[in-house]
Amino acid sequence: MTFHAHNPMTDKLLIGDSPQIKSVLALLEKYALSDVEVLIQGETGCGKGVCARLIHQLSSRKHHPFITVNCGAIPSGLIASELFGHKRGAFTGALFNHAGFIKRAERGTLFLDEVSDMPPDLQVSLLHFLDQKKILALGSDKETDVDSRIIAASHIDLLQQVESGKFREDLYYRLNILPLNVPPLRERDGDILQLANYFLAQIHTSQAHQFSSQAETKLLSYHWPGNVRELKNVLTRAIVLCEKNIINQEDLGLPEQCNKVPACSLSKLSVENAIEDSHHNMSAAARKLGISRTTLYRLMKKYQINPC
Ligand SMILES: Nc1ncnc2c1ncn2[C@@H]1O[C@H](COP(=O)(O)OP(=O)(O)OP(=O)(O)O)[C@@H](O)[C@H]1O
Ligand SMILES: [Mg+2]
Known part of the structure; x- marks a missing residue:
């Protein structure tokens, strides 16, 4: 199988x-x-x-x-x-x-x-x-x-x-x-929009909905601490709030500034996975986690993760 x-x-x-x-x-x-x-x-x-x-x-x-x-x-x-x-x-x-x-x-x-x-x-x-x-x-x-x-x-x-x-x-x-x-949603390349569109189709309403390009950008840049459940809830609310079947960034109700994950909430496993997925390229791993390289090194020291 x-x-x-x-x-x-x-x-x-x-x-x-x-x-x-x-x-x-x-x-x-x-x-x-x-x-x-x-x-x-x-x-x-x-x-x-x-x-x-x-x-x-x-x-x-x-x-x-x-x-x-x-x-x-x-x-x-x-x-x-x-x-x-x-x-x-x-x-x-x-x-x-x-x-x-x-x-x-x-x-x-x-x-x-x-x-x-x-x-x-x-x-x-x-x-x-x-x-x-x-x-x-x-x-x-x-x-x-x-x-x-x-x-x-x-x-x-x-x-x-x-x-x-x-x-x-x-x-x-x-x-x-x-x-x-199971990796956090923010670390899964490509899954956010696929899941978002899946939930839009699942939440039955009389008309089909679409995301504006700013809304898509916001979905991709947000750090999703509540992962897929949070995404589903955000979309359920956005469908109610939006007008003319276009979901705009404001309809998502996501925080303005805090697009990036607070470094303190990253687990050892998330850091290890990001490093491995980035083939030990630290800049790429930091980007993936939404943190700076300095923060990444600080977390690696804290969790005693070896760079190679
Ligand atoms: N990959 C996925 N595809 C479709 N739906 C998903 C996916 N992952 C999660 N969900 C949906 O997101 C919600 C949360 O998923 P689930 O309950 O499995 O999370 P969890 O990790 O068990 O959370 P918790 O730690 O709070 O128990 C559920 O409604 C589930 O159906
Ligand atoms: Mg559960």
Whole structure:
């Protein structure tokens, strides 16, 4: 199975023709053939959820459930029972047997979003599940086998969380067998306008809309800290505000001055990727990141990145 630029499945889910997104697709293709855990990292709104779903849909598990659990959204006291399930009578109020998310994803995929938010005791239980593929529901004395594949995602650098003692090192290495780093939108050559036009066509209105050339320039020069989600929201608003079906720069409502990314918000990964994509040409890497060469060198020193 090979991905082409016009694979109907990827065209529908993951828009973008940049070399960066093509590398992501090439990895997804390989990961979909495997049953091993995947760890997806990238800035907020860059498409981690889309990638997780795509891996599932391209895998042999596609006819079974894809279940998303946002680890940060479940109250910490409930996560164990939500993930592993409970037996009737396990605790006050447990009136029925309850299948947890892991069990409900049987033969399918469980997507653990914002995995860095998982409380420490649950990290231990998850590690046990990954090693044994067995779960112990609350109130049960017998483990049961479960065949569900785990894909985890984090918008926070998980290795940094390990270094600061907030995430278990053993679990990190267990999850990070197949890593997938989704690049920020500002680093994907050519994807901004393709995505923008895709969203314009998707947001149903009675008439077709177009961008003025200033609006296009603005879309290309803005640093998109909220990535694809921010682009989609900006366009949804612009369509409402614009007149005569032409979207002008003002309709985008993007800040006047701050076109460039604040250097402090650039992750180590973004800097490394930009250097690699620019074949270690520092001026080109700085341009790609929207920062000066001096700032790039400062960031490289901070992150201890070797220039060659
Ligand atoms: N390449 C893409 N093609 C089409 N739509 C995309 C793409 N990337 C992201 N989107 C859309 O942008 C929005 C945000 O994507 P998604 O939820 O996957 O981001 P995320 O990285 O999981 O964000 P968060 O860190 O906040 O969970 C969604 O509406 C998604 O459908
Ligand atoms: Mg997400």
